[in-house]
Amino acid sequence: MIILKSAEELRTMRAAGKVVAQAHALVGEMIKPGVTTWDLDRAVEDFILKQNAIPAFKGYQGYPASICASVNEVVVHGIPSKDVILTEGSIISVDIGAFVDGFCGDSAWTYPVGEVEPKVQDLLTTTEEALFEGIEQARVGNRLSDISHAVQRHAEEQGFSVVRDFVGHGIGRQMHEAPQIPNFGPPGRGPRLKSGMTLAIEPMVNVGNYHVEVLTDNWTVVTRDKCWSAHFEHTIAITDEGPVILTVL
Ligand code: MF3
Numbered sequence: 001m002i003i004l005k006s007a008e009e010l011r012t013m014r015a016a017g018k019v020v021a022q023a024h025a026l027v028g029e030m031i032k033p034g035v036t037t038w039d040l041d042r043a044v045e046d047f048i049l050k051q052n053a054i055p056a057f058k059g060y061q062g063y064p065a066s067i068c069a070s071v072n073e074v075v076v077h078g079i080p081s082k083d084v085i086l087t088e089g090s091i092i093s094v095d096i097g098a099f100v101d102g103f104c105g106d107s108a109w110t111y112p113v114g115e116v117e118p119k120v121q122d123l124l125t126t127t128e129e130a131l132f133e134g135i136e137q138a139r140v141g142n143r144l145s146d147i148s149h150a151v152q153r154h155a156e157e158q159g160f161s162v163v164r165d166f167v168g169h170g171i172g173r174q175m176h177e178a179p180q181i182p183n184f185g186p187p188g189r190g191p192r193l194k195s196g197m198t199l200a201i202e203p204m205v206n207v208g209n210y211h212v213e214v215l216t217d218n219w220t221v222v223t224r225d226k227c228w229s230a231h232f233e234h235t236i237a238i239t240d241e242g243p244v245i246l247t248v249l
Pocket residue numbers: 056057058060061063068077095097106107108169200202233
């Protein structure tokens with residue numbers, strides 16, 4: 001069942017989204033060679049708690065940290081570590097979730113560390129664009145898979161592949177609500193989109209093929225071919241006036 005949110009509930013989700021966006025602004029300032037993913041996790045967790053918000057990931061199915069920090073061939077769910085030191089030319093996806101007054105915001109962004117190769121910059125630009133192509137389809141009267149199809153089409157047009165094994169999701173009082181939102185598929189399928197739906201749309205796009213595997217820590221997802229991967233995510237609300245992005249400043 002897809003839970004519709006009232007205007008009042010959307011205002012609370014906007015507050016949660018704002019905390020997540022502010023945490024991203026903090027991360028964006030910190031990312032440079034020599035910083036560890038542990039440092040990023042500490043800073044984000046401190047910030048979220050100071051806002052009287054609750055980190056959404058910590059303890060979720062046993063996840064040990066407040067952010068996911070996924071470097072280069074890590075697709076999602078990289079666990080922050082003092083041993084992962086950012087180096088010039090790398091990329092890092094930082095995924096952040098927070099609860100405010102019982103509602104969740106969830107957003108991921110992939111950041112370049114210093115200067116990256118042109119092909120890598122193309123991956124970042126294309127994945128961000130694919131997210132916005134998906135958001136553009138999040139309109140009353142469209143069907144859910146119109147979002148999926150728009151994401152896939154944009155990523156594949158640019159020669160990249162979209163991950164199949166992980167999906168976006170409804171979001172609200174729970175971080176993960178119905179529906180699941182694949183980043184691929186034909187248009188015109190699935191439930192009709194309604195005003196008051198809140199979705200986390202999150203394309204994961206690979207330079208190589210779309211196959212991924214989970215490491216023995218049972219969290220870290222890497223590309224099978226070890227080519228690099230990018231991940232961008234916003235929490236959005238569907239309204240009669242069109243999609244509204246909640247995870248912005
Ligand atoms: N954005 C991710 C998701 O939607 C973050 C969850 S990480 C977890 O699943 F550790 F909390 F699982």
